[in-house]
Amino acid sequence: MATKTKKPTGKTGKMEDSEFHEFFVDELKDIYWAEKHLATALPKMKKAATSTELAAAFEKHAEETKQHIATLEQVFELLGEKATAKKCDAMAGLLEEANGIIEDTDKCTMIRDAGLILAAQKVEHYEIATYGTLRVFAENMGHTEVMDLLAQTLENEKATDVALTSIAEGFVNEQAASE
Numbered sequence: 001m002a003t004k005t006k007k008p009t010g011k012t013g014k015m016e017d018s019e020f021h022e023f024f025v026d027e028l029k030d031i032y033w034a035e036k037h038l039a040t041a042l043p044k045m046k047k048a049a050t051s052t053e054l055a056a057a058f059e060k061h062a063e064e065t066k067q068h069i070a071t072l073e074q075v076f077e078l079l080g081e082k083a084t085a086k087k088c089d090a091m092a093g094l095l096e097e098a099n100g101i102i103e104d105t106d107k108c109t110m111i112r113d114a115g116l117i118l119a120a121q122k123v124e125h126y127e128i129a130t131y132g133t134l135r136v137f138a139e140n141m142g143h144t145e146v147m148d149l150l151a152q153t154l155e156n157e158k159a160t161d162v163a164l165t166s167i168a169e170g171f172v173n174e175q176a177a178s179e
Contacts, residue, residue, distance in 0.1 A: 027137075029084055029085055030088045030130075031127070031134070033086055042065060045058045045102075046059050046062065048107075050110060054117065061160050068156070075149055075150065078143070094123050094126060101119050109179055110176040110179055114168065114173055124161040128154065131150050131153050
């Protein structure tokens with residue numbers, strides 16, 4: 001049976017094969033799965049959107065999500081890990097909910113757009129919580145470069161959330177309420 005060599009990393013002296021590090025990597029695999037599945041769901045959400053502004057926001061975030069996937073692959077590489085995905089039950093549920101909203105609302109309505117924004121913001125809030133926590137984990141283990149990459153993605157997720165709020169408050173919610 002081979003034994004792992006313990007190597008200190010960063011300011012805390014945590015070991016790369018520590019339970020905390022393994023948990024961190026496991027959660028990276030989880031968000032990697034989430035991002036990959038979101039990348040396939042966003043074009044469907046774009047197609048279902050009524051307003052051109054919301055469709056454009058989904059298209060923009062689909063491109064950003066591809067970058068998030070590439071960033072996570074870079075994170076795995078920096079950690080000396082293989083970029084593998086582990087099913088994210090939370091994202092699977094959120095995307096299933098988004099599909100339900102599409103099925104349960106009428107085409108070409110602001111009610112559908114309001115529902116799509118709700119679904120998308122649930123996804124964004126999940127991603128914000130995940131990236132925020134993973135960034136702090138990386139910081140605590142002294143993975144400075146990984147921390148910086150995760151912080152960039154976190155800021156992008158926050159910006160997407162703000163953009164969705166702007167669309168909702170700008171016209172979608174008011175029009176949906178009058179349909």
